[in-house]
Amino acid sequence: MGEKKWLLFFSETQSRRPIVIRQILCNKRTVSNLYWGMQYHILDWLNVEPTLDEKKFDLQINKLIKNKYLLATPKGLVLTAEGIFQKKEYLDNTYVISKPYIFQYINEKRWLELLPLLIQVISELSYHNKKYYVVNSPLRAQFALKKWLSLVKDRSELPQVLKQKLLTFLGEFPHEYGNIFMALFTGHANIGQTAEQITVLIPQFSKEEILLLWRDLSMQFAFFLLKEDGLFRQLIAPFSNLSQLSKSTEISYQLFKENLTANKIATQRNLKISTIKEHLLESAILRNDFSYSKIITHDDYSILMNTFKGNPIDWEYRQLDNKIEFFKFRLFQIERSKNIG
Amino acid sequence: MDSSQLKNFLKHYYGYSDFKRGQSEIIENLLEGKSTLGILPTGTGKSLCYQLTGKILKKTVIVISPLLSLMHDQIEQLKYAGEKKVIALTSELSFVDKQMILANISDYSFIYLSPEMLKNDLVEKKLAMLSIGLLVVDEAHCISQWGPDFRPDYLRIKKFRHLLHNPLTLALTATATNNVAQDIQHNLFSNDEKKFVVRRSVDRPNIFLGVHETISNYEKNTYLIDIVKKLKSPGIIYFSSKKQANKISELLKAETSLRIAPYHAALSSRDRYMTQHQFMENQLDIICATSAFGMGINKKDVRFVIHYHLPSDLESYVQEIGRAGRNGERSLAILLYTKADINLQEQLSINSLPDDFDIENFQPKGTVANVSDKENVLQYYFEQGIPTSEIKQIFLKRRQEKYNKLMYLLEYIETPSCKRKFLLQYFDEEMQTKHGVDCCQLKGEPINIDYFKCEKEKKEQIINQVSDYEDILDIFFKTL
Numbered sequence A: 001m002g003e004k005k006w007l008l009f010f011s012e013t014q015s016r017r018p019i020v021i022r023q024i025l026c027n028k029r030t031v032s033n034l035y036w037g038m039q040y041h042i043l044d045w046l047n048v049e050p051t052l053d054e055k056k057f058d059l060q061i062n063k064l065i066k067n068k069y070l071l072a073t074p075k076g077l078v079l080t081a082e083g084i085f086q087k088k089e090y091l092d093n094t095y096v097i098s099k100p101y102i103f104q105y106i107n108e109k110r111w112l113e114l115l116p117l118l119i120q121v122i123s124e125l126s127y128h129n130k131k132y133y134v135v136n137s138p139l140r141a142q143f144a145l146k147k148w149l150s151l152v153k154d155r156s157e158l159p160q161v162l163k164q165k166l167l168t169f170l171g172e173f174p175h176e177y178g179n180i181f182m183a184l185f186t187g188h189a190n191i192g193q194t195a196e197q198i199t200v201l202i203p204q205f206s207k208e209e210i211l212l213l214w215r216d217l218s219m220q221f222a223f224f225l226l227k228e229d230g231l232f233r234q235l236i237a238p239f240s241n242l243s244q245l246s247k248s249t250e251i252s253y254q255l256f257k258e259n260l261t262a263n264k265i266a267t268q269r270n271l272k273i274s275t276i277k278e279h280l281l282e283s284a285i286l287r288n289d290f291s292y293s294k295i296i297t298h299d300d301y302s303i304l305m306n307t308f309k310g311n312p313i314d315w316e317y318r319q320l321d322n323k324i325e326f327f328k329f330r331l332f333q334i335e336r337s338k339n340i341g
Numbered sequence B: 001m002d003s004s005q006l007k008n009f010l011k012h013y014y015g016y017s018d019f020k021r022g023q024s025e026i027i028e029n030l031l032e033g034k035s036t037l038g039i040l041p042t043g044t045g046k047s048l049c050y051q052l053t054g055k056i057l058k059k060t061v062i063v064i065s066p067l068l069s070l071m072h073d074q075i076e077q078l079k080y081a082g083e084k085k086v087i088a089l090t091s092e093l094s095f096v097d098k099q100m101i102l103a104n105i106s107d108y109s110f111i112y113l114s115p116e117m118l119k120n121d122l123v124e125k126k127l128a129m130l131s132i133g134l135l136v137v138d139e140a141h142c143i144s145q146w147g148p149d150f151r152p153d154y155l156r157i158k159k160f161r162h163l164l165h166n167p168l169t170l171a172l173t174a175t176a177t178n179n180v181a182q183d184i185q186h187n188l189f190s191n192d193e194k195k196f197v198v199r200r201s202v203d204r205p206n207i208f209l210g211v212h213e214t215i216s217n218y219e220k221n222t223y224l225i226d227i228v229k230k231l232k233s234p235g236i237i238y239f240s241s242k243k244q245a246n247k248i249s250e251l252l253k254a255e256t257s258l259r260i261a262p263y264h265a266a267l268s269s270r271d272r273y274m275t276q277h278q279f280m281e282n283q284l285d286i287i288c289a290t291s292a293f294g295m296g297i298n299k300k301d302v303r304f305v306i307h308y309h310l311p312s313d314l315e316s317y318v319q320e321i322g323r324a325g326r327n328g329e330r331s332l333a334i335l336l337y338t339k340a341d342i343n344l345q346e347q348l349s350i351n352s353l354p355d356d357f358d359i360e361n362f363q364p365k366g367t368v369a370n371v372s373d374k375e376n377v378l379q380y381y382f383e384q385g386i387p388t389s390e391i392k393q394i395f396l397k398r399r400q401e402k403y404n405k406l407m408y409l410l411e412y413i414e415t416p417s418c419k420r421k422f423l424l425q426y427f428d429e430e431m432q433t434k435h436g437v438d439c440c441q442l443k444g445e446p447i448n449i450d451y452f453k454c455e456k457e458k459k460e461q462i463i464n465q466v467s468d469y470e471d472i473l474d475i476f477f478k479t480l
Helices: A002-009 A018-025 A031-039 A054-066 A081-093 A108-126 A139-151 A155-170 A175-183 A195-201 A207-227 A231-239 A247-257 A262-269 A273-286 A298-307 A326-340 B003-014 B023-031 B046-057 B068-080 B095-103 B115-119 B121-128 B152-163 B178-188 B217-230 B242-255 B269-280 B314-321 B340-350 B356-360 B373-383 B388-414 B419-426 B469-476
Strands: A070-073 A076-079 B036-039 B060-064 B086-089 B110-113 B132-137 B169-173 B196-199 B207-213 B235-238 B260-263 B286-289 B304-307 B331-337
Touching: A002 A018, A002 A054, A002 A081, A018 A031, A018 A054, A031 A273, A031 A326, A054 A070, A076 A081, A108 A139, A108 A155, A108 A207, A108 A231, A108 B469, A139 A231, A139 B095, A155 A175, A155 A207, A155 A231, A155 B469, A175 A207, A175 B469, A195 A207, A207 A231, A247 A262, A247 A273, A262 A273, A273 A326, A298 A326, B003 B023, B003 B046, B023 B036, B023 B046, B023 B196, B036 B178, B046 B060, B046 B068, B046 B132, B046 B169, B068 B086, B068 B110, B086 B095, B095 B121, B110 B115, B115 B121, B115 B152, B121 B152, B132 B152, B152 B178, B152 B373, B169 B178, B178 B196, B207 B388, B207 B419, B217 B235, B217 B242, B217 B304, B217 B331, B242 B260, B242 B286, B260 B269, B304 B314, B314 B388, B314 B419, B340 B388, B356 B373, B356 B388, B373 B388, B388 B419
Parallel strands: B036 B169, B036 B196, B060 B110, B060 B132, B086 B110, B132 B169, B207 B331, B235 B286, B235 B304, B260 B286, B304 B331
Antiparallel strands: A070 A076
16 A cells, blocks of 8 residues: 555646655755645645655655556656546545645654653643653653643643643544544553554554554644644644744745845845745745735736746746846746646 | 661662562662672562662762663653652763753752763763762673673773762672673772672572474464463563564464564554553563563563573573563463574674674774664774774684574573573572472473463453543543
8 A cells, every 4th residue: 555645646637756746745845846846736745754765755656657557758757547546546545644734834753752741741640640651752852841831830720621622623533533543642541552453443544544643633733732822832832833934934034025135135144145046936935925026027027928828837947038037937937826726 | 777777768669568689788788888799680670779779878870771771661660669850861862952961960860871971071071070879880791891792882981980989889780600790890890999799599480491492483383372372471472583573473463362562673662662561551461572672671470481582692581581470470481492593593693793894894983873783892992993803803702602602592402401400500500499390391391381371361451442532531631
């Protein structure tokens, strides 16, 4: 089953390069990856597989080609009729992460280290029990939890609040998902089960699916807590980045929004102009409030609109005969692609 | 402090009424300011010796321990016993965490150190500023170059001790021949120090020793399935490979109604926690494990330990079977064996040492984390400026020693006389009792499994479905 999940990222009409898919899943944020990721409509999947093994992925893609689920074209790979069928089969029968975009906002590693500890500590707290074996957790998770607990004035309310939040949150999903999710946690007098053990009890879920469900629901729970006011928000906040942009890009983008030109931003930040342009392209791709007309002038628009028609993915810069710099061309391409998308 | 006062402390901190063999002698030595080498067999509560001493002295205890898994288990147990001021300084920590811990190092009562931390100047300086009550060298046989588990970093301990002005020290090991014991003292203490040794026999009379030879793995598996069905659980089956531990775990699950899980380093830390604690709570009957399992695990009612593959030597074997019968009840240790296992063990243990090719092509890397054990050992010898030809000789000799140890193990298997006597002689001990029906299986005799058979007890908890999450939440969070 392993390799079939990659079929989800391919299309029956658009040729797609597997390397772009891999880089998006691993969160390798070059402007080129992001641009093509946007064209493939897979940007929601940024950072969903941060530890993806390059060699293994390439071998799996080769297997999909060998099985004739994917066909090689000059511009990349496209789904065959059998590939379309297999993709649908996969979607119908397999657990798929339902809100992948959350993986851009929350630091998955840090949260998944913390969540089992949070549940166990609050569970034991509700029994006033201090004598228990703490679930394996890195020191940084223990520190983060201790720091947060020190902010809590009345800890006696925590069990009720957390229980209620989990009930509300899990109530949004099929009941079985909630059962699987909670079976993976350890709490008072109750040791959790491994994915392997759960798959014996619920054979319609493979071990891989159970682990996906665990990641998916854990991340959605973090997002759920983050959107609410209150204590739990403070726990997640240090591991979240709602801007989607990397730190340096975010600074450049804020200055851009304050009406500084790319040149001025470069001078102020003591960075190369090319770096700032990359920051702005990344912002244009990832944000929906980008003000294109601050860079592309009225005259530029006239030239661009006269030169290019049809699907922006097919446009080529050389058609402009150097009348407009590449940066503006790419911005225009992003703007029009988004309008179509 | 007299022995009744000491027992009061034991009762107060741990709830036990009596010490196990050797514990009180070691603690009394330490409280009298005598640095001690304690050679106590597995399961006799070595860690309690320094934990209780630390609590009585009310001063910082530093514990140097070579294995991360062992360290984590011990910390878990200390925390479980209510000691929260405990920390492990290891290469696993991030730079930021390490800085934070070092800045507050005086807040901790028990500081566990992995030996490579002794190379870190800042760690040394910070620890030198503390008032150290006790320095503990756990698994002290790692300091002996004659021992199979020699760790070059352990040789830094003597210098580190000197830097701390030779504090009161306890070296602990489960098994050490006389040669190894002398080597530990030589490499740890200075010549003018008075040293004390507390040694207790490695013998565990309540564990019956048996060997079962088969001609093929198929036969081995058939025999294994047959005996685990009959034996009283819980039990541990040891493997030399993770793959085999998984495979046989699956086979036994399919062939028996027992609750079985694998345990090895390839599992996620979450799964290792669950498996280990399910076993402790009798939610599992059998663990199919590599040697990563069991260190520091204090489960008293393990009824049998079976070795599916050969252990590397008799020292490891004695340690691993020592996890059975800690409550003193009759227990069973069986070594399963086919002739082909010899090659496997030879490859695993002897080929893990650097050979001439590794030595000639070794590039010293300076201080780097995450190097292999092979590289780490070579790094040490190159740092000492020892010529390549001499390093080759050292490893040739060590390969020979490892080979000899494997041969001793095979002699144990083949011995026509009492296995227990053979084992004790290997550790320079004399057998105190006579061979009898409870002692061991003599070569050619079958192992009388019925002797260890029992009516299967009603399992405490059979999990045959995933609970409803609303019920789990009700159990997890006790609310008014």
